[in-house]
Amino acid sequence: xxxxxxxxxxxxxxxxxxxxxxxxxxxxxxxxxxxxxxxxxxxxxxxxxxxxxxxxxxxxxxxxxxxxxxxxxxxxxxxxxxxxxxxxxxxxxxxxxxxxxxxxxxxxxxxxxxxxxxxxxxxxxxxxxxxxxxxxxxxxxxxxxxxxxxxxxxxxxxxxxxxxxxxxxxxxxxxxxxxxxxxxxxxxxxxxxxxxxxxxxxxxxxxxxxxxxxxxxxxxxxxxxxxxxxxxxxxxxxxxxxxxxxxxxxxxxxxxxxxxxxxxxxxxxxxxxxxxxxxxxxxxxxxxxxxxxxxxxxxxxxxxxxxxxxxxxxxxxxxxxxxxxxxxxxxxxxxxxxxxxxxxxxxxx
Amino acid sequence: xxxxxxxxxxxxxxxxxxxxxxxxxxxxxxxxxxxxxxxxxxxxxxxxxxxxxxxxxxxxxxxxxxxxxxxxxxxxxxxxxxxxxxxxxxxxxxxxxxxxxxxxxxxxxxxxxxxxxxxxxxxxxxxxxxxxxxxxxxxxxxxxxxxxxxxxxxxxxxxxxxxxxxxxxxxxxxxxxxxxxxxxxxxxxxxxxxxxxxxxxxxxxxxxxxxxxxxxxxxxxxxxxxxxxxxxxxxxxxxxxxxxxxxxxxxxxxxxxxxxxxxxxxxxxxxxxxxxxxxxxxxxxxxxxxxxxxxxxxxxxxxxxxxxxxxxxxxxxxxxxxxxxxxxxxxxxxxxxxxxxxxxxxxxxxxxxxxxxxxxxxxxxxxxxxxxxxxxxxxxxxxxxxxxxxxxxxxxxx
Numbered sequence: 228x229x230x231x232x233x234x235x236x237x238x239x240x241x242x243x244x245x246x247x248x249x250x251x252x253x254x255x256x257x258x259x260x261x262x263x264x265x266x267x268x269x270x271x272x273x274x275x276x277x278x279x280x281x282x283x284x285x286x287x288x289x290x291x292x293x294x295x296x297x298x299x300x301x302x303x304x305x306x307x308x309x310x311x312x313x314x315x316x317x318x319x320x321x322x323x324x325x326x327x328x329x330x331x332x333x334x335x336x337x338x339x340x341x342x343x344x345x346x347x348x349x350x351x352x353x354x355x356x357x358x359x360x361x362x363x364x365x366x367x368x369x370x371x372x373x374x375x376x377x378x379x380x381x382x383x384x385x386x387x388x389x390x391x392x393x394x395x396x397x398x399x400x401x402x403x404x405x406x407x408x409x410x411x412x413x414x415x416x417x418x419x420x421x422x423x424x425x426x427x428x429x430x431x432x433x434x435x436x437x438x439x440x441x442x443x444x445x446x447x448x449x450x451x452x453x454x455x456x457x458x459x460x461x462x463x464x465x466x467x468x469x470x471x472x473x474x475x476x477x478x479x480x481x482x483x484x485x486x487x488x489x490x491x492x493x494x495x496x497x498x499x500x501x502x503x504x505x506x507x508x509x510x511x512x513x514x515x516x517x518x519x520x521x522x523x524x525x526x527x528x529x530x531x532x533x534x535x536x537x538x539x540x541x542x543x544x545x546x547x548x549x550x551x552x553x554x555x556x557x558x559x560x561x562x563x564x565x566x567x568x569x570x571x572x573x574x575x576x
Numbered sequence: 577x578x579x580x581x582x583x584x585x586x587x588x589x590x591x592x593x594x595x596x597x598x599x600x601x602x603x604x605x606x607x608x609x610x611x612x613x614x615x616x617x618x619x620x621x622x623x624x625x626x627x628x629x630x631x632x633x634x635x636x637x638x639x640x641x642x643x644x645x646x647x648x649x650x651x652x653x654x655x656x657x658x659x660x661x662x663x664x665x666x667x668x669x670x671x672x673x674x675x676x677x678x679x680x681x682x683x684x685x686x687x688x689x690x691x692x693x694x695x696x697x698x699x700x701x702x703x704x705x706x707x708x709x710x711x712x713x714x715x716x717x718x719x720x721x722x723x724x725x726x727x728x729x730x731x732x733x734x735x736x737x738x739x740x741x742x743x744x745x746x747x748x749x750x751x752x753x754x755x756x757x758x759x760x761x762x763x764x765x766x767x768x769x770x771x772x773x774x775x776x777x778x779x780x781x782x783x784x785x786x787x788x789x790x791x792x793x794x795x796x797x798x799x800x801x802x803x804x805x806x807x808x809x810x811x812x813x814x815x816x817x818x819x820x821x822x823x824x825x826x827x828x829x830x831x832x833x834x835x836x837x838x839x840x841x842x843x844x845x846x847x848x849x850x851x852x853x854x855x856x857x858x859x860x861x862x863x864x865x866x867x868x869x870x871x872x873x874x875x876x877x878x879x880x881x882x883x884x885x886x887x888x889x890x891x892x893x894x895x896x897x898x899x900x901x902x903x904x905x906x907x908x909x910x911x912x913x914x915x916x917x918x919x920x921x922x923x924x925x926x927x928x929x930x931x932x933x934x935x936x937x938x939x940x941x942x943x944x945x946x947x948x949x950x951x952x953x954x955x956x957x958x959x960x961x962x963x964x965x966x967x968x969x970x971x972x973x974x
Binding site for chain 2: 357416424
């Protein structure tokens with residue numbers, strides 16, 4: 228019972244932390260907006276005179292919502308992958324998803340001279356940033372399709388994991404070739420995508436981003452029993468009456484959907500997916516997915532928001548690459564928690 | 577008495593002349609092709625000397641048979657580089673002090689491998705395209721003169737996929753390899769240098785004013801002994817630049833437009849830094865830059881929110897992305913509508929193409945007077961009513 232009350236305490240604390248960081252992320256930006264103005268804008272009764280309303284309503288609010296959803300999604304996808312492969316180093320991109328998405332983006336940004344890319348743009352009726360997002364999803368799906376097609380004939384999860392890794396390397400090689408052949412002027416746009424950012428998701432794009440991620444998160448929430456069983460090994464899961472193959476496929480699909488969607492809209496965001504589950508296991512002192520899933524969702528949102536706030540710290544309106552922030556502030560935290568709780572061992576028990 | 581002195585002077589002059597004739601004849605101008613014959617240590621082989629007026633990163637000192645060129649590394653931590661340019665036919669000088677181990681280049685060079693397209697217009701302006709024998713990519717050679725040069729088949733391509741083919745460079749044995757100073761290729765450059773091919777940096781892009789960048793034509797000229805041509809080209813260009821700038825700056829401050837730069841990429845604005853050459857160009861064209869107080873000398877990444885607060889009321893927006901029209905802009909980033917310059921159609925890009933190609937990137941470095949003319953025409957149209965745009969076009973509404 229003590230463990231259950233600790234779980235409740237942790238989840239309540241995380242929920243409070245999420246609410247607080249969400250508000251902070253709306254108040255702190257690269258320019259100063261008084262809290263009273265922020266509240267006015269949120270309440271929908273602000274007359275704009277100095278751009279403050281534009282800033283809060285069209286920049287900060289969608290950015291913060293995106294950060295919460297993206298952080299939660301990456302955390303959950305990482306948790307699913309770690310459980311599925313029973314490997315503490317697995318992350319949402321273990322199956323080559325981000326490499327596939329990168330290839331799609333590289334083809335659009337760096338290889339727009341190719342006929343196939345132009346045809347893709349015409350066929351989907353998309354242009355500009357929307358085309359980049361669509362290409363990222365297409366690239367991720369392509370790689371996933373490949374991995375799934377082969378993995379359906381393989382029973383051993385580790386083999387699937389290695390397969391995904393190899394696929395990722397192969398696709399990354401193609402991206403490198405594209406980068407080598409491209410004009411220097413286009414490389415900046417490509418580099419910018421690689422930095423990762425929550426700021427590019429506008430209200431319009433949230434209309435697609437939010438439902439996709441929420442579906443993925445709900446899928447994870449509905450599968451806590453199967454995840455718990457998988458954690459104990461396939462044979463045990465089978466003996467518990469879990470349809471292992473179906474559970475594996477659904478988990479892989481869900482995690483991949485989350486990873487692919489976030490990468491498509493926000494760029495390849497490192498670290499969050501691998502770290503948040505470990506932190507939550509450490510805090511909860513357990514690997515029970517009924518507590519882990521909500522904790523990871525909340526913690527993922529908190530970490531993403533904090534990284535977003537920190538990325539604006541350099542002052543004078545500069546922005547740190549989000550990817551650098553997530554890894555730099557996150558790595559020491561995870562190391563500290565791991566050393567204290569030895570939770571890596573506990574996830575495999 | 578006077579006649580005696582004159583006679584003595586004339587005699588001395590005759591003696592001097594005969595010595596010169598017997599040993600070596602002092603050239604009247606720099607030798608821009610080939611070598612000198614019999615070397616005479618007392619002869620000044622570089623009668624045409626250039627002086628640097630605007631560029632801050634390189635310097636030159638003349639000795640009688642060699643020049644000492646120093647390129648200061650603007651990047652912190654990198655030491656300055658010294659090059660000793662020795663007249664062909666003259667012996668290499670003994671190098672000591674800070675010149676120990678300096679890169680020796682025999683000048684005038686007869687063949688050149690260049691890793692940046694910004695070097696190529698310098699050769700055109702100096703009338704010396706025929707020395708160009710290697711470029712990173714042949715398809716980047718644009719404009720009539722360079723296309724014609726590429727068609728001769730005498731220009732090798734040494735880095736079509738960004739990676740320098742060092743074997744090809746070494747086997748071609750150019751008299752000089754001029755690098756753009758990018759960091760990633762430094763290991764290849766070390767290999768090329770170790771193989772006995774002189775490697776020098778041309779980092780004009782680190783200069784912080786447009787004139788300083790353009791003055792690197794003199795740097796190129798040092799290796800060709802073309803100082804006289806370079807001085808003439810640069811002086812005329814600078815004259816045009818300064819005359820035009822003075823005219824624009826004479827406009828009353830109240831008519832100076834507020835100017836913003838850059839494009840948004842996923843919520844971050846990449847803008848020209850407040851101390852960059854673009855910021856200097858804006859001021860020289862009679863414009864007020866919204867980020868004039870920014871400390872960056874290159875480009876800077878600014879949060880979209882800060883740009884909205886700073887530039888929402890900017891009159892003119894220059895140097896954005898490769899936008900086909902304003903509808904495409906708004907598809908890229910719906911929040912562009914927060915900017916007045918977008919709503920009033922005052923978004924200008926250097927995308928004007930002639931015969932399907934645009935040489936802004938390669939040619940604007942050596943022709944800041946043309947960039948300035950375009951900007952003045954945008955900022956103060958009445959001053960330049962009859963002038964045509966060289967590169968700038970407004971982004972069309974459809």
